[in-house]
Amino acid sequence: MQTHSPELLERMDAYWRAANYLSVGQIYLFDNPLLRRPLELTDVKRRLLGHWGTTPGQNFIYVHLNRVIKRDGLNIIFIAGPGHGGPAVIANTYLEGSYSEIYPDISQDEAGMQKLFLQFSFPGGIPSHASPETPGSIHEGGELGYSLSHAFGAVFDNPDLITACVIGDGEAETGPLATAWHSNKFLNPVTDGAVLPILHLNGYKIASPTLLARISREELHSLFEGYGWQPYFVEGDEPAFMHAAMATALDSVIAKIKEIQQKARFDGITVRPRWPMIVLISPKGWTGPKVVDGVQIEGTSRAHQVPLSDPASHAGQLGLLEQWLKSYRAHELFDDDGRLIPELAELAPTGQYRMGSNPHANGGALLRDLKLPDFLDYGEAVVKPGIRGIGDTLVLGPFLRDVANLNILQRNFRVFGPDETLSNRLGALFEVTDRQWQLPIEASDQWLALDGRVMDSMLSEHQCEGWLEGYLLTGRHGLFNCYEAFIHIIDAMFNQHAKWLKVSASLPWRHKIASLNYLLASHVWRQDHNGFSHQDPGFIDHVVNKKASVVRVYLPPDANCLLSVMDHCLRSRHYVNVVIAGKHPSPQWLTIDSAAKHCGAGIGIWRWAGSEQALNDVDATVPDVVMACCGDVPTLETLAAVSILREKLPKLKIRVINIVDLMKLQPDSEHPHGLSDAQFDALFTRDQPVIFAFHGYPALIHRLTYRRHNHRNMHVHGYKEEGTITTAFDMTVLNQLDRFHLTMDVVDRLPYSSEEGNTLKAELLEKLLEHKAYIEKNGLDMPEIQDWRWPD
Helix, strand or coil, rough: CCCCHHHHHHHHHHHHHHHHHHHHHHEEEEECCCCCCCCCHHHHHCCCCCCCCHHHHHHHHHHHHHHHHHCCCCEEEEEEECCCHHHHHHHHHHCCHHHHHHHHCCCCCHHHHHHHHHCCCCCCCCCCCCCCCCCCCCCCCCCCCCHHHHHHHHHHCCCCEEEEEECCCCHHHHHHHHHHHHHHHHHHCCCCCEEEEEEEEECCCCCEEHHHHHCCHHHHHHHHHCCCCCEEECCCCCCCHHHHHHHHHHHHHHHHHHHHHHHHHHHCCCCCEEEEEEECCCCCCCCCCECCCCECCCCCCCEEEEEECCCCCCCCCCHHHEEEEEEECCHHHEECCCEHHHHHHCCCCCCCHHCCCHHHCHHHHHCCCCCCCCCCCCCCCCCCCCCCCHHHHHHHHHHHHHHHHHHCCCCCCEECCCCCCCCCCCCCHHHCCEEECCCCCCCCCCEECCCEEEEEECHHHHHHHHHHHHHHHHEEEEEEEEEEEHHHHHHHHHHHHHHHHHCCCCCCCCCCCCCCEEEEEEECCCCCCCCHHHHHCCCHHHHHHHCCCCEEECCCHHHHHHHHHHHHHCCECEEEEEEEEECCCCCECHHHHHHHHHHHHHHCCCCCCCCCCCCCCCCHHHEEEEEEEECHHHHHHHHHHHHHHHHHCCCCCCCEECCCCCHHHEHHHHHHCEEEEHHHHHHCCCCCCEEEEEEHHHHHHHHHHCCCCHHHHEEEEECCCCCCCCHHHHHHCCCEEEEEHHHHHHHHHHHHHHHHHHHHHHHHHHHHHHHHHHHHHCCCCCCCHHCCCCCC
């Protein structure tokens, strides 16, 4: 057992006390930051906000990580998983100097300390989490469950990085975190870094005990061994003992990580290792008030937030607060100017070795552009509109294959997804790479390897999302492909990432990262065998709730447009891009050059499809009806409806508008991609009927266009929660998105064509009855539906 000098451990304890003092000060102090005079009520914030319970344990961990970083020159970032752990990370980055370098007004003296305290959970200040404003943070911790998956994402393709991930025992009860322990089955010790999970077992969550704290130590040990970890336990409450025990455990853990990597990288040992982890068992609210008003605080859930919750109204609490602050003996830790004394300051690493200054926690600083092939080389040949394609994502696959191949040496691009890469027709990727996998491989397995660029061998949307977020936040690029209906599983994770992007974009010191790109296939309109459970296009609605500066939504109508959109998304920075595309054979409308132009505009009139008859200037034409479409199936059904109208009502002036970039519909005052009112009116007119076929829920189009002049004439067809196991065309019929319903809606909006229109409606109603009878007898769509082509 390695021993550490008592003098070193005593200095580490003093550093820990300094971090604890700063943490308590952030929660409580309005003034008198170093207690130069007796504490008064006017020195205490009127609103006491923050979370103390997890903080001293995280401070304890941070100072011990500092020791091994400085001793071994380690490259470590810190993830604070427990909710509201901000005081600890802020205190420690302030002590090491990272905070003041980024925020010079928060100086390392008494005046800066005063500002540090005042800004915390205070109007105009900073949150109580390890938010984007906090140096060294890539994980806010406000919503629990994602810290460990973020930690693994951060070390994929980062062979020199160790991510120390503190996991609260309350957080450990969430589904995503419980599943994330399996991430060790995907970590390649040759090409990836290491994750050091530190389970902070302090016994309680907000108001009740935690499960992992109440099971036996034997069961807890077996649980983590079963997950494939080697747990090291550090347990107690006496500081001197705990410092010695933690130092010893951390030395063993770091030595084990180095041993695993050495054997894999230089000795060629490929057997999956048992990675080490630490279980730190300490009282909740450690070193805080033990008893208040006769009630136990330390070591109970009452220490979770603010242990002394109302000094103004409860006699004696002000005195207890003063005793608590003085117990850290700040006069021994800070000099007369309020600076940390040199013998303690030297315990922190320097430069980029400080966890608050590690460039991996500001990933945009490390970001390199992807090497991208020319997407124009991958387009489908479209000799005329409507030719049959092989499937849009199947066309995209070779482009992504070559993106992966071009960036293999840089190791900065991966594709993530919950076992759906093949299902979503992206199998071309496996021509150049495999799935990363560290478990045994059997002869019948396909595309599994120790070192792959595809991360889809875990059936958990949470893990794929968390891995990708960690990968992006540390300066790399990626793509998440998923079934459209089940991307909802990570709604909350998307929320947190979008909020992170929004806040970090306002911080000049935070560099922009690569965009979070979603490719949603197996979408609502093609669920022939899956049925109702697999039908939900509502992720779009969820996404557009977020800040316009962050979100983008694209619905390419064919494969060539998908190629153009994906090229754009992979080049973009600091957005969330949602791309929805089909994987089944479908019509192709635009040549690759036309697709690039159309997608660049995001919206446009397809004059070849419409029947506007200009008198002099094409742009001056006023159509009788506007047929708008957004999405691959809505585009197909719209053009099929237009073909019926052009045949049956040849005098009708029809304008066809296709929308690729959904946010074009918003006013330019609301979204940077939005159209001005004049531009919108030029497309959709100010007073003519608009029959709008939309991929998702109709209400979203009304929401995006409600301020437009012609909104009253906007008639939207989309998903109406109808349909189960049925044919592809019948899905559109059940939701009235099909060509027949679209055509009848046009007729209903044009009463002056009543005689011809009524005849046409009668024919179409007959067609709908014929369709229903046919599919119920044959199980297939009618030949005229399956074989329909855009007329020459």
